[in-house]
Amino acid sequence: MNTPLEEIGAIAEKISREASAIPMAHFRAALDIDAKADDSPVTVADRKTEAYIRDALQSAFPDHGIFGEEYGISGSLDGETWIIDPIDGTRSFITGSPLFGMLLGFLAEGRPKLGLVRMPALDETFVGLAGSGATLNGAAIHCRQTRTLSEAMIYLNEGERLAGMNPELFGRLCRSGHTRRMAYDCYPHALVAAGQIDAVVDCGLEPYDYLPLVGLIEAAGGVITDWQGRDLTLDSDGKVVTAATPELLQEMLELING
Template sequence: MPIAAGIKTLGIRGSFMGVFKNSELLHAYTKFSNEISDKSRNIIMPYFRNELKIENKKDSSPVTQADKKAELFLRNEIKQKFPQDGVYGEEYGYDEGSSDFTWVIDPIDGTKSFISGMPLFGTLIALLHKDTPVLGIIDIPALDERWFAAQGEGTLFNGNPVKTRACSSLSDAGCLTTTPFNFTGHDSEKYEKVAGTVSWMRFGGDCYMYGLLASGFADLVFEATLQPYDYLALAPIIQEAGGSITDWQGKPLSLNSSGHVIASGDKCVHEEALTILRT
């Protein structure tokens, strides 16, 4: 069964009502975002572990026909359903809208995993109200897994509520990051300090790491050199699961953030790690 069919209508609480004005609009965005996530899988998965044409972009990162086709599909669906909304995607840039809402999409987060046959790549979909992420999806097509969150409504994993876990000290924390090679210069010194303090480190996973954090399987994720389409969908999922996600200065994430991201399941761990990362 498509995951969208298993997403229940959310109970409406105060904070999101202020953004969406009425429950019908919230329901429309919820239903639509999950439906296009289901459909984008049908575009991506036929390419997975099959012959691919791989190109290198200007930043040397790989891109495939699956990335491009999935983003074009998502952009077209959004513009047909919500023509007033803006759309910003990794492969085709920014189309400005006339409303206060902007969709930020990454068709395949973790393209290197995708082309390597590893199943931990994901599709990221964020909805921003002005500059604040208010809805987020991490969809993992190869594993049939999805995290969904809307501001004020909690985080769902395949339709069931999830929460981060408690951890009172950075020294007790389990930490995830994609690769230590993404930390350069002064950032590498900060990485070494955090990695030398936590209980354990695990590498790889891209957006999947943040879903695991939201579900209580890790305590800390921190990364550098991310783009808005890499991190904006993650913010509602972490926050609505009870965690914290900011830049390395402790500021909320937005389209204009630096790309230095830290997410924690427990505020104590977040503040302790920020003490190191702020230096």
């Protein structure tokens, strides 16, 4: 990298802070909602936010590739690359829930080096930098040290999708751990990084949903893989598990795979 990672992180945080004004200007206001090809909703706020972020990144890093949810790929993804999800949780956004996020990831040498989760309506920003740790609004955070499933606080993302896809697995998950909650989108993963919960099981994700999480979770001392325990890449199948420790991850994988 020609630019130090700490400087890249500072620029990403500034861009996300400025961009967050766009969704907040539309939050809990009247919105026209369109449906994408997969029937997921999209709004003018999604598109304007990504356009702002893309323009700012291209200005700061003209040689970097970009892969965003709304406008696809710009440049090459073989080198230094940015991943953007302008509003992660559009369904939360359009229903007035503050649990929508903004995701930025930076990849170099084929691996996530930076992960940023900004929660505009909560005024919380989680940033993880490889080799430098993770922060929440500038204060250091770290995953918990929970190693056993029986003690774990678990979030199940996309519960209805999980139940429809594999009812037996959903049942096992609902009977496991110390505490379980149903949830959606990026915030539960950020809560693992912040040491609030221990694990998240997720599915149906795209690269712009999960790759920005990798840099944050790993910088906070946690682990995040697919359901087979493999590293997440642009080609992963969208089934994701996040855990506070490798030992807990292993128990989660054994549970998921029966």
